[in-house]
Amino acid sequence: MSAGTKDRILGVAERLFGERGYAATSLRAVTDAAGANVAAVNYHFGSKEGLLRAVVDRAMRPVNDERRRLLEEFLADGGRPDVADLVEAFVRTGANLARRRDGDGPAVSRFLGRVMCEPDPEIRQLFADEVGGVEGRYLEELNRALPGVSAPDVAFRYRVMVGLLALHQAGALADLAPHGASGETAPTDADAETDRLVAAVLAVFRAP
Amino acid sequence: MSAGTKDRILGVAERLFGERGYAATSLRAVTDAAGANVAAVNYHFGSKEGLLRAVVDRAMRPVNDERRRLLEEFLADGGRPDVADLVEAFVRTGANLARRRDGDGPAVSRFLGRVMCEPDPEIRQLFADEVGGVEGRYLEELNRALPGVSAPDVAFRYRVMVGLLALHQAGALADLAPHGASGETAPTDADAETDRLVAAVLAVFRAP
DNA sequence: GCCCGGTTCAAGCGCTCGTTTAAAATCGGG
């Protein structure tokens, strides 16, 4: 039933890094939950940071692939994606992670959102390297689709998109509610939240 | 010249928590930089979390006060603030922190942004408690100013505003740039960034 | 049957963590 030690460690690390953050998660917490030994981490991944790198890579790969695929679909036959196409493709690809068939969707999603918000510049760089290529191409196409907006403005709105997606995935948007207010504890439908997110990002890009 | 030990610790903690995050900052790093002894933290603040609480309180108080003042100014004489008023008041109050006369503005700003993004739910709660009252009133007024938008939609857009402000203050928006792209290393004018942020949030609230 | 490369393990390395203790330093009021 259970996968190999290496994969079990990856899965647990993904979940715990996402829940507690990288710095606050000890290797022993990971290996205990994975039914493995601390030394196994250093054997398979070299170090704690190596483990993080492997988890980021595994989690990010399908997202990158899907975003690249959608972009190439848009560009096929000399097509020109508009802003809505690009935002939909980019944001929903990330947001839909949480709905993966296996039960790990929410964990992967939260993990990726959390990594994007980590304080340590090394970790941010690690993540940026992983995502780099594809994101750059989206920025290019966004510039092409918004000829009336200056490049720095497009770049800013692009960063807003990435940042909001990260907060959404980390679950950080959900509990920024003003708590003091009425109920609202209802876990508002996740699909509705994603729709709201896409709409918000689109509104930002379409601003005058 | 130097303030008392207590205030020096508060100042350094503010800076280091903002730079490295709470979990990754040791008490010894704080007290060393403050020229104080580790035990002084527990004497003055009881614990590491007590220190965090004190720093949040000190940093957040002027922001809360200013937001409250602006809101009451809008409401004076039966006035009714519109969306632009509310967003400007809320976002700029936070963003302008970085321009305080003393040199600590950027540190305070980064610290507050970082705390809003911390993974630990206890810390998030601590922050929410501190901000609570005032934010709830802004949400109320936003609902009043947007009669055509459903309450859950307004609540979502409100969370987008708070989240984006946090990312902006933490400096996380600045380096989500696609790195792979051209230069853009230019530290784009901070005022221009704030203007873009306000414009983006306004666009979100004004979406159909 | 035996050995071998790839894995996993218990144990321990040196170090840093948050916290505690008790003594020294500091200071204002009688």
Added chain:
DNA sequence: CCCGATTTTAAACGAGCGCTTGAACCGGGC
């Protein structure tokens, strides 16, 4: 000037950290 309270200090506590070591385990080919 000295006393009592407040503040600051050095030193140590136990726990947990990331990482390393050397031995045990394991399945498959000679």
